[in-house]
Structures are given as C-alpha cells and as structure tokens.
Amino acid sequence: MLTNNLIKFVKSLQLKKFRDKNNLFIAEGIKTVESLFNSSTLTFEYIFITPGDFIEKLQIEKQKPLKIIEISENEMKKISGQTTITPVLAVIQKKDPPKLNYENNGLYLALDGIQDPGNLGTILRIADWFGVKALICSNDTVDVYNPKVVQSSMGSLGNVNFVYTELNNFLKIHFESQSVLAADVNGISVFDYRFPEKSLIILGNEGKGIRDYILSENYKKISIPAFGKAESLNVAVAGSILSSLWRKQYPSSR
Known part of the structure; x- marks a missing residue:
C-alpha cells in the first residue's frame, strides 16, 4: 500500500x-x-x-x-x-565506497566541478563502455545519485567505481605527476600522443574548465585539435574521445 x-x-x-x-x-x-x-x-x-x-x-x-x-x-x-x-x-x-589500488595500470577520469547531470550520466556510460577504472570526482561535482544523472547513465552507475574527494590532494597522494593529464585547449595534440598505460585524465567544469591551481601543477596538458569554428567541445564528448584514444593504445588493459 x-x-x-x-x-x-x-x-x-x-x-x-x-x-x-x-x-x-x-x-x-x-x-x-x-x-x-x-x-x-x-x-x-x-x-x-x-x-x-x-x-x-x-x-x-x-x-x-x-x-x-x-x-x-x-x-x-x-x-x-x-x-x-x-x-x-x-x-x-547507495553503493559501498570502492576499495581500489590506484597503483594499478588503467584509465582513470578525474572530474573537476562537472555540474550538468546529463553530462555526468553520459560520462558514467563512457566510463562503463571503455572500462575506466574509476571516476575521481571533486566534492562540488554534481551528485552521482541525482535522479537525472541516474536516468542519463542508463544503468552504468552500477558498473562504474567512483569517489568524491578534494581532487588536487587526492591526485598528489595516489598518482605520479607523469601519469596525470589535464584536458586543456592549450595542451599538445592527442592525435600523436602516446598515453601512459596508467593515465588519469582531468576533465574540467563545463564553463570554466579545470581550476587554475590544478592546471598550475606539473601535469601534462593535452587537447583535441579543432578543425572547424566551434569554440569548445562538450565535456562528455571530449571525455569519450580521449577515452577512446587511450583504449586504442591499450586494448588489453584491465
């Protein structure tokens, strides 16, 4: 009843x-x-x-x-x-917090202030599709359990590991600087780039990008070259392209 x-x-x-x-x-x-x-x-x-x-x-x-x-x-x-x-x-x-060994090779995505529930839901599906080890979310990223996130993830929420944390300190503790890549328009082209087998790619806020204090760290900046007149790519689209390029280089990595 x-x-x-x-x-x-x-x-x-x-x-x-x-x-x-x-x-x-x-x-x-x-x-x-x-x-x-x-x-x-x-x-x-x-x-x-x-x-x-x-x-x-x-x-x-x-x-x-x-x-x-x-x-x-x-x-x-x-x-x-x-x-x-x-x-x-x-x-x-809710899921129990994952017990992960961040020393393992694989692809990780860090989300710095993602606000749109539809974008986060799509990123969950991308992470599920490409076998991303975990999403590392800043504390101000939209809640993964927001109903709109759950809806747009189409069930991938159950298959993807994620944590919410103070992002910059977490990266310093768990990842060597050479394995951290910041997606930034001023970065080098990813088309000829050899990703580390252990890669963490930072995706920034929809309007502001990655925070300046994170960009100021000694992380390699990478970009997806533009060939038209659009000012930017949707963050989920960018995440999909970068995940695909990493997976192409490491198809057997688990």
Missing part, C-alpha cells in the same frame, strides 16, 4: 540531503531499473510498478527479496520526478 508517509519518503529522495541521510537513491524507467537490478553491486529496497509483466521478468532473471508495491498510474505520478508516467520506480541502497 502506498501510504502518505511512503509518498513523502520516496519524494524526499529527489534531494541530496535526504539521499545522504538515508543512504538511498531512486531510479526510474524500465531500461535503467532493469540494468541496475542486474548489477551485483546494488541492493534494492523497493520497486514500485504499475500493472504489467515487468516484475515477472526481473524475478525470472534474478531472485532477490524485494518489497514490491503495485500502484496505479496516478499514484506513480505522486512519487515520480519525471514529467511522463514511468512504469517502474526503484529505491536502491
């Missing part, structure tokens, strides 16, 4: 302070919920569904103890953050 208290509780998870307080987040839509459901890193608390056969499909693929609540479309409107009616909404426990 969908009580008023439960409605208020689920709707509160639209806000970061309540997601942090309860260690929970929400996911909506068949594709997103199905992908997250099949992730071994996540535990579901509730699944709210409108009438249909969606939940039977999930239960056949993987048995999990769930609080499954069937509700009407009007009730779904009360708890959903979307403008169109979604057939399924899930309340899920």
Whole structure:
C-alpha cells in the first residue's frame, strides 16, 4: 500500500540531503531499473510498478527479496520526478565506497566541478563502455545519485567505481605527476600522443574548465585539435574521445 508517509519518503529522495541521510537513491524507467537490478553491486529496497509483466521478468532473471508495491498510474505520478508516467520506480541502497589500488595500470577520469547531470550520466556510460577504472570526482561535482544523472547513465552507475574527494590532494597522494593529464585547449595534440598505460585524465567544469591551481601543477596538458569554428567541445564528448584514444593504445588493459 502506498501510504502518505511512503509518498513523502520516496519524494524526499529527489534531494541530496535526504539521499545522504538515508543512504538511498531512486531510479526510474524500465531500461535503467532493469540494468541496475542486474548489477551485483546494488541492493534494492523497493520497486514500485504499475500493472504489467515487468516484475515477472526481473524475478525470472534474478531472485532477490524485494518489497514490491503495485500502484496505479496516478499514484506513480505522486512519487515520480519525471514529467511522463514511468512504469517502474526503484529505491536502491547507495553503493559501498570502492576499495581500489590506484597503483594499478588503467584509465582513470578525474572530474573537476562537472555540474550538468546529463553530462555526468553520459560520462558514467563512457566510463562503463571503455572500462575506466574509476571516476575521481571533486566534492562540488554534481551528485552521482541525482535522479537525472541516474536516468542519463542508463544503468552504468552500477558498473562504474567512483569517489568524491578534494581532487588536487587526492591526485598528489595516489598518482605520479607523469601519469596525470589535464584536458586543456592549450595542451599538445592527442592525435600523436602516446598515453601512459596508467593515465588519469582531468576533465574540467563545463564553463570554466579545470581550476587554475590544478592546471598550475606539473601535469601534462593535452587537447583535441579543432578543425572547424566551434569554440569548445562538450565535456562528455571530449571525455569519450580521449577515452577512446587511450583504449586504442591499450586494448588489453584491465
């Protein structure tokens, strides 16, 4: 039964302070919920569904103890953050912080103040596609559990490691300066660049780029050459190109 208290509780998870307080987040839509459901890193608390056969499909693929609540479309409107009616909404426990050995080779992406939820969601999909070891996010990067991030990640949230931290100190502790690369318009062309097998690429804020005090560190600056008149590339597009070029050089790196 969908009580008023439960409605208020689920709707509160639209806000970061309540997601942090309860260690929970929400996911909506068949594709997103199905992908997250099949992730071994996540535990579901509730699944709210409108009438249909969606939940039977999930239960056949993987048995999990769930609080499954069937509700009407009007009730779904009360708890959903979307403008169109979604057939399924899930309340899920946040992932445990990853235990990573940053001495290992591989590709890492550092996000310096990314603000757009759609960009972060796309970067999660990129990281999932190219096998990025982890996203290292500055503390002011948009919350990875923001519903719009979860939605645009299309389930990749469950497959990607990420941490939030004071970025510059973290890089100094865990990465040698020669393995850190700053994506900057004044950098050298990546087209003829040989990436280190252990590479951390810093992607900057959508409007301001990478912070000056990070750029002032002894990190190599790299850029994607422009051949037209556009002033800049979208940060997620740039991240995809750079990840692709690194992966082309190290197709077997895990």
